[in-house]
Amino acid sequence: MDKHILKELRRILGPDSLLTSWEDRACYSYDATGQSFLPDAAAMPETAEQVAAILRLANEHRFPVIPRGAGSGVTGGALPVARGLVITFSRMNRILEIDAANMIAVVEPGLITGELQAALKKRGLMYPPDPASLKFCSIGGNAAECAGGPSAVKYGVTRDYIIGLEAVLPSGEIIKTGVRTEKGVVGYDLTRLLIGSEGTLAVFTKLILRLLPLTESKATFLLTFPDLAEATKLVAEILSAGLLPCTLEYMDRTAIAAVRDRLKQPLPDGTAALLLVEFDGSKEEVHQQAARFAKFVAEKGNCVLRQAADEQKTAELWLARRSISPAVLSLRPHKIAEDVVVPRSKIPDLVAFTERLAVELKLLILTFGHAGDGNIHVNIMLDKSDPDEHRNGLEAKERLFRFVLSLGGTLSGEHGIGITKSAFLPLEIDPASLQLMRRLKQLFDPNGILNPGKVFPKFSASSC
Amino acid sequence: MDKHILKELRRILGPDSLLTSWEDRACYSYDATGQSFLPDAAAMPETAEQVAAILRLANEHRFPVIPRGAGSGVTGGALPVARGLVITFSRMNRILEIDAANMIAVVEPGLITGELQAALKKRGLMYPPDPASLKFCSIGGNAAECAGGPSAVKYGVTRDYIIGLEAVLPSGEIIKTGVRTEKGVVGYDLTRLLIGSEGTLAVFTKLILRLLPLTESKATFLLTFPDLAEATKLVAEILSAGLLPCTLEYMDRTAIAAVRDRLKQPLPDGTAALLLVEFDGSKEEVHQQAARFAKFVAEKGNCVLRQAADEQKTAELWLARRSISPAVLSLRPHKIAEDVVVPRSKIPDLVAFTERLAVELKLLILTFGHAGDGNIHVNIMLDKSDPDEHRNGLEAKERLFRFVLSLGGTLSGEHGIGITKSAFLPLEIDPASLQLMRRLKQLFDPNGILNPGKVFPKFSASSC
Known part of the structure; x- marks a missing residue:
């Protein structure tokens, strides 16, 4: 990233909000996949306007921009695989409003999900989505991946609680989507198109949440x-x-x-x-x-x-x-962690299949997770330094995916595609839909500056 | 519509599935707005492939195609305002599957919502969305408008129960979206982009529904x-x-x-x-x-x-x-029926406003509806043959919309935009979002053949 761009970024952000040292960049290089890609710099904006200015600059100079939540993602959604500028929301982490009478909250994307829940609890309110990482993951990252959690079996997932957004398009335009009411059907549903789009279509700068009364x-x-x-x-x-x-x-x-x-x-x-x-x-x-x-x-x-x-x-x-x-890593040094979903009645078939696979491929495979909604976490444990085991692990992953789809299931219930599953997207998504999704990406982001290399099967980094 | 096209349509559909007589066309000219536009013909396809062939032909010859549910819509979504071919789903109205163990149903778009509910009840299952028209409206139309109903206050609206679609794009490509599992986050959320798009982006040919156990x-x-x-x-x-x-x-x-x-x-x-x-x-x-x-x-x-x-x-x-x-039409011959939504705590303000408006503009205005989710039906009663009353009715509608938006509300909770509210869309949707929605329409339907004149503010028919 050349000096002129860094200077411009400093001008947009102010002197203390652009990180360029190796140590600082290293902090934004990783996520929970265990993979690491060093960005050129990291920005800590405080306003949507700063985010917009960054994206305009990125379009002018064609550098990648990677929005990052708390780095707890497990499919690589926040990894700067093509270098560029990471945007971190540590300074956009406020609860802007809790409207208790209407059970609505307005928050910034960097807010830690567990902190939101604690603040709401004091007001007799509840935001149900509860990813296992809730003590450190952020609501913006949850929205980008459409995170779930154990409570989804009764209460649904992130998309069921985000009713409106302020978002910055790759062009730098700031849009407001959705509503702050329980219902709303005005125009195309941009809110839900953006939720789960893994930071590839827009950058969230504000989220409007619907809440429930706290259960007693x-x-x-x-x-x-x-x-x-x-x-x-x-x-x-x-x-x-x-x-x-x-x-x-x-x-x-x-x-x-x-x-x-x-x-x-x-x-x-x-x-x-x-x-x-x-x-x-x-x-x-x-x-x-x-x-x-x-x-x-x-x-x-x-x-x-x-x-x-x-x-x-x-x-x-x-x-x-x-x-x-985290604990399973005491069993073997590495894991391939998948969050496949099958129709609930097919869980016994899935679990029996993983047991057969483990025997056949001489791997330790464990299963756990959100059985209530058929969202089973399959962890294929391995030591990547053993080439046979690594190869077998990758084979197990692909055979697992094919089996899940044969049961009427899906490759991901709450983790998203990121880079770890992108090669497998065509197994689930038909060619016409995939083409349509690529065209949507092209429409939103013609220069491909926003979170490049994610979701679509083209990035060829290690796929586990 | 020239003879060559009609001949091609008969070839696609078979001899008995294309209606061209004045009487038949009249049956597909109206909806619950009371407005009427005669189509050139009406098609009764039985398969997705026939729908696809119709859309390919429409692109070739540039004639409008208007997907129609049961004609119970109140914003004109199914009206053939630019003539063309209406597609009716009276022959695609089957329940294809009820998977009780996984609480999933797969149905065709022409299925009457009340008939689905009755069939599910026998199996101890429930599909909650319950528009007032449930005895005659169709599930495809419900999906196109994202219909609600009284039960939404507890159970949510149509979008919360449709988890997957088979849909035909304007190009004639058949896509499958979503999942048949409780969770799924693979690729962009095409399912929810299409739900509520009022038949302007794709034609539904199959819907996958999530169900609940029947309440006792x-x-x-x-x-x-x-x-x-x-x-x-x-x-x-x-x-x-x-x-x-x-x-x-x-x-x-x-x-x-x-x-x-x-x-x-x-x-x-x-x-x-x-x-x-x-x-x-x-x-x-x-x-x-x-x-x-x-x-x-x-x-x-x-x-x-x-x-x-x-x-x-x-x-x-x-x-x-x-x-x-229906009953309010005994009070005055015409009505402007709006389904605005406000934050629940603002309902008293909204109702007080409509009372003042009624006095000021010498109109009979009544309010009723889904108070639990803030979705209030405001009916402005009038006799359109009285020019003063008609003008006052239109003024009341616009002032109502502006007031609703000032309360943090939205113009529609469950009826959609269609043609009756399209002129007001820019009051709610910011210019950048509206431009984005237009570009999405252009991407899906470059020749503008699918349900033209809807949603976007350009069609200039009577706006009430």
């Missing part, structure tokens, strides 16, 4: 199974019975082993799988749902049912659940 | 108020208190008067407004919510609370509610 009470259950298939079979049955948990999470034997030391209470001997099930609502509702659930499990489930006695025990269970992703 | 029980309340402001003020308070009704409908004095003869039980003297409030869920849940609600109303509401004793009484209340739109 919660009951948390742990179900342990001597047999994996019994656990996965029960998932669709729970929901078909009209029970509506706000959490319906699953862990296989290996996931349990990885976080066992975080569970103070020992699990029954021979536990092959567990379900973590929660109900929320008013005290009476929770009491009734919990009673119905216990009765249902007594009749249907070949398992041991335990209810968390208090908040501490509940927190312990959640700590274990949220620790799986 | 319901409790219905009628609240009558001696004062309008008391009714509207209570709306936001009900929801802020954490009560979550599946219906929170409101009617003012004039709306009540229009449907009074459908209510067998007389209302208290001096009733100035009413709320229709329902709770659904398991028997216990409904019982508890009903008890909480009754307590809440006793403390907060300046009103008379009555619970519908049985299903017949409930049906009577609903018949009255669903009859408002």
